[in-house]
Amino acid sequence: MQTNDKTYIERLAALAEKNNFIEPSLYERYNVKRGLRNSDGTGVLVGLTNIGEVHGYILDEGERIPDQGRLLYRGIDVWDIVKNFQKEGRFGFEEVSYLLVFGQLPTRQELVEFNRLLGENRYLPEGFIEDMILKAPSNDIMNKLARSVLASYSYDKNPDDLSIPNVVRQSIELIARFPVMVAYGYQAKAHYHGNQSLYIHLPQPDLSTAENFLYMIRPDNQYTRLEAELLDLSLVLHAEHGGGNNSTFTVHVVASTGTDIYSVIAAAVGSLKGPKHGGANIKVMEMMEDIKNNVKDWADEDEVKYYLTKILNGEAFDRKGLIYGLGHAVYTLSDPRAVLLKAKAAELAKEKNMEDEFGLYLTIEKVGPELFASIKGSDKILAPNVDFYSGFVYKMLNLPIELYTPIFAIARISGWCAHLLEELISGGRIIRPAYKNVIGKRKYIPLEQR
Incomplete structure (x- = not known):
C-alpha cells in the first residue's frame, strides 16, 4: 500500500467506525444476551456435554450463592x-x-x-x-x-x-x-x-x-x-x-x-x-513486572497496598483500574486450578530461590480483594484464578513470555x-444463533445522486 493512501485509509476507518456503532440501549430493549450471558452473568445454555464441568456457585431461586470451585x-x-x-x-x-x-x-x-x-x-x-x-x-x-x-x-x-x-x-x-x-x-x-x-x-x-x-x-x-x-x-x-x-x-x-x-x-x-482468553496470564505478568518495579520492599504489605490502590484507582499500570488474575467469570470462592498450581509453585520457588517474588504474589492475593471491595464499593468475591499463578510458574521454568499462550x-x-x-x-445441527437487524429499511441511491 502506498504512503499517500494513509489518509484515505483513516477516512475509511472513521466511516467503518461510524456505521458499525450500535446504540447500547438497544441490547437491553431487545433482551439481547450479549456475550451469550444472561443478565445475572450466568452463561446462556446452548448445549449439553459429558466432558467437563466448571462449578463456581450455587443457584438458589435465581440467586448466585458463592461456593468453592x-x-x-x-x-x-x-x-x-x-x-x-x-x-x-x-x-x-x-x-x-x-x-x-x-x-x-x-x-x-x-x-x-x-x-x-x-x-x-x-x-x-x-x-x-x-x-x-x-x-x-x-x-x-x-x-x-x-x-x-x-x-x-x-x-x-x-x-x-x-x-x-x-x-x-x-x-x-x-x-x-x-x-x-x-x-x-x-x-x-x-x-x-x-x-x-x-x-x-x-x-x-x-x-x-x-x-x-x-x-x-x-x-x-x-x-x-x-x-x-x-x-x-x-x-x-x-x-x-x-x-x-x-x-x-x-x-x-x-x-x-x-x-x-x-x-x-x-x-x-x-x-x-x-x-x-488464553493470553490473560501475559497481562498478569506485565502487571507484576510493573508492581515489582514500583514497590521497593515486596515484603512490606503497606507498600504493596499503597501501589495496588493506585492501580485500582486507575493511576498506575495500564490505568484500567483492574488487578489482573483476581476473579473469574464462573469461580467465586476459589479456582481449583489456581489452588493446585500454587501449591506446586511453592516447591519450585524454593528450588529456584524465588521465594521473595512468590511472597509478593501471596500478599497481592491476600490484600487485593479487600482493596477492590473498599475502593470499588463492590461485594464481588475475588479469588486468584489460574492465570494469576501460571505466568509465574512459566517464568520459574525460564520460558519466554511468548510461549505462555502456546503452552x-x-x-x-x-x-x-x-x-x-x-x-x-x-451435535447434528449447525449452530446458528440470531442477530436482529436494527438499522431499518433504506432506499438505494443512484451513483450520480450520492
Missing part, C-alpha cells in the same frame, strides 16, 4: 486426578488426555499403549519443518501454530473423512504434534526474529509431553524432575474447561458445519490467542478434540 473431567474431580498421579510419582497429562477424548480412565496397559502411540506420532511429516515452519517464521507463535495446523491438512491422505475412527486418528496426531509445532515455531522465531542460534531437537518418544517440550525448547535439553512435574500439572489443569469457554465453543460452532478437523482446531487456536494450546488440544468428537457424535 470445582473442575470435573468426565465427572471426576480434577483435584482427585492430580493427587493420585502425583502420589504415584507419575506424569498426568497423557492420562487426562485419554480420559477426556475417550471418556474413561485408562488401565495401566491402555496408558502404556496410548503413551507409545503419542510418542510415535510426535514426528512431523517429511519436509514439514523446513517448508511450513522455517521458510515462513512468524513473530507470533500462536499464528504459526494455526498455520501449522492448517498445513497439516495437505499432509493428511484422508483429511475430510469425518468418520469417528479417522477423527480419532487425527486427534491423536494433533495431541502428539502440538508441542513439537510450538517448540519449532519458537525456535524459528528466536532465530529469524531474535538473531539467536537455531536449535531443532528431535522429539523423544519415551518422554512425557511435559518432559519432551522442555527437552526440545532448551538448547542443552536439560530440565529437572520438579520442572517437568510443574509443567505437566499446568498442562493437566488447562486441558479442559467446559464447553462454554470461547475456544471450545468455537470448536463446536465450526465443527457443526461439517468441516475438517484442521479448520476446526485452527479456529480454536485463533480464539485462544486473544488477550481476553495453553498444547494442553487444551485434548479438550478441543474431545469436544469435536462430541459435536460429531451428538
Whole structure:
C-alpha cells in the first residue's frame, strides 16, 4: 500500500467506525444476551456435554450463592486426578488426555499403549519443518501454530473423512504434534526474529509431553524432575474447561458445519490467542513486572497496598483500574486450578530461590480483594484464578513470555478434540444463533445522486 493512501485509509476507518456503532440501549430493549450471558452473568445454555464441568456457585431461586470451585473431567474431580498421579510419582497429562477424548480412565496397559502411540506420532511429516515452519517464521507463535495446523491438512491422505475412527486418528496426531509445532515455531522465531542460534531437537518418544517440550525448547535439553512435574500439572489443569469457554465453543460452532478437523482446531487456536482468553496470564505478568518495579520492599504489605490502590484507582499500570488474575467469570470462592498450581509453585520457588517474588504474589492475593471491595464499593468475591499463578510458574521454568499462550494450546488440544468428537457424535445441527437487524429499511441511491 502506498504512503499517500494513509489518509484515505483513516477516512475509511472513521466511516467503518461510524456505521458499525450500535446504540447500547438497544441490547437491553431487545433482551439481547450479549456475550451469550444472561443478565445475572450466568452463561446462556446452548448445549449439553459429558466432558467437563466448571462449578463456581450455587443457584438458589435465581440467586448466585458463592461456593468453592470445582473442575470435573468426565465427572471426576480434577483435584482427585492430580493427587493420585502425583502420589504415584507419575506424569498426568497423557492420562487426562485419554480420559477426556475417550471418556474413561485408562488401565495401566491402555496408558502404556496410548503413551507409545503419542510418542510415535510426535514426528512431523517429511519436509514439514523446513517448508511450513522455517521458510515462513512468524513473530507470533500462536499464528504459526494455526498455520501449522492448517498445513497439516495437505499432509493428511484422508483429511475430510469425518468418520469417528479417522477423527480419532487425527486427534491423536494433533495431541502428539502440538508441542513439537510450538517448540519449532519458537525456535524459528528466536532465530529469524531474535538473531539467536537455531536449535531443532528431535522429539523423544519415551518422554512425557511435559518432559519432551522442555527437552526440545532448551538448547542443552536439560530440565529437572520438579520442572517437568510443574509443567505437566499446568498442562493437566488447562486441558479442559467446559464447553462454554470461547475456544471450545468455537470448536463446536465450526465443527457443526461439517468441516475438517484442521479448520476446526485452527479456529480454536485463533480464539485462544486473544488477550481476553488464553493470553490473560501475559497481562498478569506485565502487571507484576510493573508492581515489582514500583514497590521497593515486596515484603512490606503497606507498600504493596499503597501501589495496588493506585492501580485500582486507575493511576498506575495500564490505568484500567483492574488487578489482573483476581476473579473469574464462573469461580467465586476459589479456582481449583489456581489452588493446585500454587501449591506446586511453592516447591519450585524454593528450588529456584524465588521465594521473595512468590511472597509478593501471596500478599497481592491476600490484600487485593479487600482493596477492590473498599475502593470499588463492590461485594464481588475475588479469588486468584489460574492465570494469576501460571505466568509465574512459566517464568520459574525460564520460558519466554511468548510461549505462555502456546503452552495453553498444547494442553487444551485434548479438550478441543474431545469436544469435536462430541459435536460429531451428538451435535447434528449447525449452530446458528440470531442477530436482529436494527438499522431499518433504506432506499438505494443512484451513483450520480450520492
